[in-house]
Amino acid sequence: MAGAEEPAGRQSELEPVVSLVDVLEEDEELENEACAVLGGSDSEKCSYSQGSVKRQALYACSTCTPEGEEPAGICLACSYECHGSHKLFELYTKRNFRCDCGNSKFKNLECKLFPDKAKINSGNKYNANFFGLYCVCKRPYPDPEDEIPDEMIQCIVCEDWFHGRHLGAIPPESGDFQEMVCQACMKRCPFLWAYAAQLAVTKVTTEDDGLVLNVDGVGDQEVITTENGAHQDNALGEDVPENRKTIVKEVKAEQTDEPCTSSSSESDLQKAFQNQHFNTESQSGCKLQELKAKQFIKKDSATYWPLNWRSKLCTCKDCMKMYGDLDVLFLTDEYDTVLAYENKGKVDQAADRRDPLMDTLSSMSRVQQVELICEYNDLKTELKDYLKRFADEGTVVKREDIQQFFEEFQSKKRRRVDGMQYYCS
Numbered sequence: 573m574a575g576a577e578e579p580a581g582r583q584s585e586l587e588p589v590v591s592l593v594d595v596l597e598e599d600e601e602l603e604n605e606a607c608a609v610l611g612g613s614d615s616e617k618c619s620y621s622q623g624s625v626k627r628q629a630l631y632a633c634s635t636c637t638p639e640g641e642e643p644a645g646i647c648l649a650c651s652y653e654c655h656g657s658h659k660l661f662e663l664y665t666k667r668n669f670r671c672d673c674g675n676s677k678f679k680n681l682e683c684k685l686f687p688d689k690a691k692i693n694s695g696n697k698y699n700a701n702f703f704g705l706y707c708v709c710k711r712p713y714p715d716p717e718d719e720i721p722d723e724m725i726q727c728i729v730c731e732d733w734f735h736g737r738h739l740g741a742i743p744p745e746s747g748d749f750q751e752m753v754c755q756a757c758m759k760r761c762p763f764l765w766a767y768a769a770q771l772a773v774t775k776v777t778t779e780d781d782g783l784v785l786n787v788d789g790v791g792d793q794e795v796i797t798t799e800n801g802a803h804q805d806n807a808l809g810e811d812v813p814e815n816r817k818t819i820v821k822e823v824k825a826e827q828t829d830e831p832c833t834s835s836s837s838e839s840d841l842q843k844a845f846q847n848q849h850f851n852t853e854s855q856s857g858c859k860l861q862e863l864k865a866k867q868f869i870k871k872d873s874a875t876y877w878p879l880n881w882r883s884k885l886c887t888c889k890d891c892m893k894m895y896g897d898l899d900v901l902f903l904t905d906e907y908d909t910v911l912a913y914e915n916k917g918k919v920d921q922a923a924d925r926r927d928p929l930m931d932t933l934s935s936m937s938r939v940q941q942v943e944l945i946c947e948y949n950d951l952k953t954e955l956k957d958y959l960k961r962f963a964d965e966g967t968v969v970k971r972e973d974i975q976q977f978f979e980e981f982q983s984k985k986r987r988r989v990d991g992m993q994y995y996c997s
């Protein structure tokens with residue numbers, strides 16, 4: 573309720589109300605965020621029986637498997653049940669992992685939830701994160717010796733975390749990109765540079781006739797030239813943007829125009845439609861080959877990508893084979909993204925505790941719905957007036973005050989209904 577603390581005498585009428593709403597909304601946001609990582613994971617059953625889980629919250633136990641031993645990862649439920657008092661590293665989420673709890677990597681521990689595991693999970697991939705070390709600099713997080721404030725960003729390919737300053741290219745504002753591919757992964761998957769020229773949220777400017785693309789932070793760059801020159805239609809059916817601003821604008825426009833492919837609330841029908849969309853696009857030829865025929869640059873840096881960029885990747889037979897060879901087939905899977913996982917968590921939880929207002933509304937007739945909405949509007953108006961009193965007096969709104977308001981509102985409503993009268997303001 574901190575937002576209501578400001579002296580309100582000089583404020584315009586609506587401000588105190590808005591700030592309270594802001595506070596409530598922020599609360600919800602924080603709650604959503606906290607739920608997001610855990611949301612898609614089961615907190616009671618070991619995930620082992622599900623095999624290699626597409627994406628789950630993972631932990632490493634430095635009590636059971638300290639540095640120098642074999643790395644191992646454990647599921648959310650096991651982190652509570654089998655390692656409750658141990659020192660755990662939170663690994664956020666990782667893809668295609670099967671819980672190791674109690675298998676041959678653990679010398680003195682039996683899993684309480686699913687003891688019958690195979691000796692090892694050969695499909696699991698491990699890195700220094702499993703010993704609590706991150707980035708190319710292999711430091712812990714938080715790092716007591718690091719005084720430079722810097723955010724850690726997860727690479728969507730290798731899933732390691734990186735300091736913003738150790739990526740070879742300064743990250744854009746965090747709201748301006750959705751996913752990042754680290755330096756090493758860009759080197760390993762050079763085909764992404766052809767897409768980066770069109771899609772990536774990176775500072776790209778054209779010099780002269782647009783013949784030489786120049787990326788910020790000169791050095792280590794390689795210009796791939798083309799016989800056709802730069803001014804031609806690109807494979808995405810748009811004109812080649814003249815400068816970086818255009819690229820960013822177009823990317824942003826796409827974000828709003830297109831449905832969010834990662835939203836898990838989408839119907840299968842929609843999904844089927846999107847797949848069909850892909851197929852018709854790739855039938856006309858390989859998007860990657862078209863992009864490669866154009867000018868693009870390779871440099872030694874990470875790249876930053878907007879929402880839904882993965883849906884632009886070519887899915888022709890050759891490209892799919894290449895993704896398989898490079899072990900990045902997940903790039904074409906819209907449900908692989910952390911965003912999709914988080915949304916799934918939110919949807920699952922929403923299903924657990926549905927919004928009572930919406931539930932009630934959907935079970936009502938039209939007339940009842942209108943009445944309820946009128947009542948809701950009454951409530952809003954009265955609450956606004958009620959809160960304004962506090963603002964005028966410059967006092968803080970407390971939980972009890974809100975409770976009292978609802979009690980009064982309820983009794984007023986009862987009186988109205990008893991009198992067979994209904995006001996709708």
Ligand SMILES: [Zn+2]
Nearest residue numbers: 618647650671
């Ligand atoms: Zn487990």
Ligand SMILES: [Zn+2]
Nearest residue numbers: 633636655658
């Ligand atoms: Zn442990």
Ligand SMILES: [Zn+2]
Nearest residue numbers: 650654673683
């Ligand atoms: Zn366990």
Ligand SMILES: [Zn+2]
Nearest residue numbers: 707709735738
């Ligand atoms: Zn680093």
Ligand SMILES: [Zn+2]
Nearest residue numbers: 727730754757
């Ligand atoms: Zn990477």
Ligand SMILES: [Zn+2]
Nearest residue numbers: 858886888891
């Ligand atoms: Zn292709």
